[in-house]
Amino acid sequence: MDDDSRVRTWAPVCQAVAALLGPYAEVVLHDPGTDRILAVWNPMSARGPGDPSSLGELDSLDPTAPDVFGPYEKLLADGRRLSSVSAILRDADGRASVVVCVNLDRGPLEQAAAVLSAFGAPTVARPEPLFEHxxxxxxxxxxxxxxxxCGRPVERLTxxxxxxxxxxxxxxxxxAVRRAAPVVAGALRVSRSTLYGLLAELRAPNPKDHA
Amino acid sequence: MDDDSRVRTWAPVCQAVAALLGPYAEVVLHDPGTDRILAVWNPMSARGPGDPSSLGELDSLDPTAPDVFGPYEKLLADGRRLSSVSAILRDADGRASVVVCVNLDRGPLEQAAAVLSAFGAPTVARPEPLFEHxxxxxxxxxxxxxxxxCGRPVERLTxxxxxxxxxxxxxxxxxAVRRAAPVVAGALRVSRSTLYGLLAELRAPNPKDHA
DNA sequence: GTCCAGCTTGGACATAGAGTCCACGCCATG
DNA sequence: CATGGCGTGGACTCTATGTCCAAGCTGGAC
Structure with missing residues (x-):
């Protein structure tokens, strides 16, 4: 993997950043073409070169978008909060060559902050912000x-x-929620079978199921 | 003032605490009888020996009250927030002899915590109003x-x-959403079995189901 | 050190819910 | 009347849920 000329070009700065931010930050080089990882320094998850980037949302082709994103927040599977910045690195012709992403684990920092602000603090209760309808x-x-x-009652829907x-x-x-199918079927005034039939038709990418 | 026998008795521990907590905490010895200050180490305000304690609210005569109060929050005239603990110190006969009060200035700590948690923090908040996305x-x-x-990593949760x-x-x-149980179990670093065990314990209104 | 009680775990198991399939009935239209 | 499309109930399979248990582990008491 390291024989990729882009990796050779950008490796020093990636390595430097990774070294500076110690064990709490990883630096990832993505290939925007194949949407796969080119190289990782200080990996924090099990991802490695060749794995999918899962970073398709930032549109490296939009010329109006800035080349530097963030810092924005990301969530790791184990609940760690990351502060991430991404930057599009371009070749001499201005074409997006690679995308570099620096992920900083805010856990230790926040932990330290929690220790500090909890030091000698009065025991306080916590507000409850989240709920779901x-x-x-x-x-x-x-x-x-x-x-x-459409001004038609439910029973007359086509x-x-x-x-x-x-x-x-x-x-x-x-x-994605349990017991949803029967409820939806009831709300649409159709049987469960029909519901699944419609769903299959809806999810079928190819309406031409001839032969 | 230092010739008060009570001050001679308690001075070493007060001085030690004041020395430990550096410039950000003061230790005050009150006389519960006259409600006046006996001595101050590391004074943060202009109060000195002989000044009124203005600490009448804690009832050192109530035998049912505990001898240690706090930490509770106090506000200084200049707006600094203090965390304070008070303790009633008794003589050999069990009579309230002095009240010692430790006032810790939380300003520097909270400032440091703010610096830490601001380090590399996202400048823009993550969009929250996602329904089921x-x-x-x-x-x-x-x-x-x-x-x-609680400042503890996931693996060390009790x-x-x-x-x-x-x-x-x-x-x-x-x-209520499908496939949630395995995901939650994974996020909590616990097996599916344990997850259901905890859930059962949580939903059981009566934990005493012995005989 | 041993012992013990409680906790966790993987797996076996029962069951509910999801999703599929099919034969039948019901209209339209020709 | 025949036909073809659609909706329906019901039977079926399979995945996911939830329960249960024996064994392993851990931490504290002794």
């Missing part, structure tokens, strides 16, 4: 909005209508 | 916040810790 209500809402849009509603629900990842 | 990230967020709160995290996840209806 009823998902079935959201289903009813989606169906209801569509019915209101097949295409139901497909459209299903697309919205699918988009909202409704079927 | 990534529920597993929400799991990681909950776990991560807890880890940050059983009670995991129960607390599970309570939050349960509250957030996380287990």
């Amino acid at each position: 009823d998902w079935s209500e959201r289903v009813q809402h989606v169906v209801g909005s569509y019915v209101r849009e 097949r295409a209508d139901r497909l459209a509603v299903l697309a919205r629900l699918e988009e909202a990842k409704v079927f | 990534d529920w597993s990230e929400r799991v990681q967020h909950v776990v991560g916040s807890y880890v940050r709160e 059983r009670a810790d995991r129960l607390a995290v599970l309570a939050r996840l349960e509250e957030a209806k996380v287990f």
Whole structure:
């Protein structure tokens, strides 16, 4: 992997940054073309060269976007919070050559900060910020909005209508929650079988299932 | 003033504490009888021996009250926040002899904590209002916040810790989504079996199910 | 050191829910 | 009346859920 000329070009600076930030930061070189990892210094996860970058969201082709992103927050599987910066590195012709990403583990810093601010601190209670609403209500809402849009009651919806509603629900990842299928089927006034039929038709990338 | 026998008795420990906590803590000896200051080490305000204690609120005569108060928060005239502990020191007969009060200036500590947690911090907040876009990230967020709160890495969480995290996840209806259990178990660094064990314990209203 | 109690774990197991399949019934249209 | 498309119930498979247990591990008491 190190024989990639781009790696040879950028390795020194990556190595330097990795060395500076000690064991709490990793430096990753991505290939924006194949969307795979070229090299990693100080790896914090098990990723290595050749693994997928999973970094497709930053659009290295958009000429209006800046070349440096962040710092933004990322979450590791074990809950560690990372501060990350990404930069698009270009060759002499201005083409995106590699994407470098520096991930700094904020855990130790925040841990130290917690120790400091907890030092001699009065025992305090913690506020509760997070909550989640009823998902079935959201289903009813989606169906209801569509019915209101086309002015047809639920029982008179056409097949295409139901497909459209299903697309919205699918988009909202409704079927990732348990017991969702029967509820949706009921809300759409169709049987469970039909629901799965529609879903299959919706998810089929190829409508031409001839032979 | 130093000829007071009580001051002679307690001075060494007061001086030692004052020396340990450096310039950011003062130690005050109060006379509960006259409600006046007997001596001050490392004074942070202009108070001195003979000044009124203005500390009448802690009832050194109530035998049911504990002898050690705090840490509680106090505010100085200039706005500095103090963490304070007070202790009633008794003579051989059990009578309240003096009240010692340690006032720790939390300003520098909180300042340092702010510096640490600002290090490499994201300049822009992560967009939060995602509904179901990534529920597993929400799991990681909950776990991560807890880890940050108690300053312990995930692997070293105690059983009670995991129960607390599970309570939050349960509250957030996380287990209503499919495939949540294995993900949570992984995030908590616990086997699926243990996960269900903890959950059962959490949902059991009556832990005393003996005979 | 030993012992013990509680915790964790992997795996076996039972069951519910998810998703598939199919034969039948119900309309439309020709 | 025949036909073809669609919806339906029901049976089926398979994945995921949740329970249970025997064995291993850990930490504290002794």
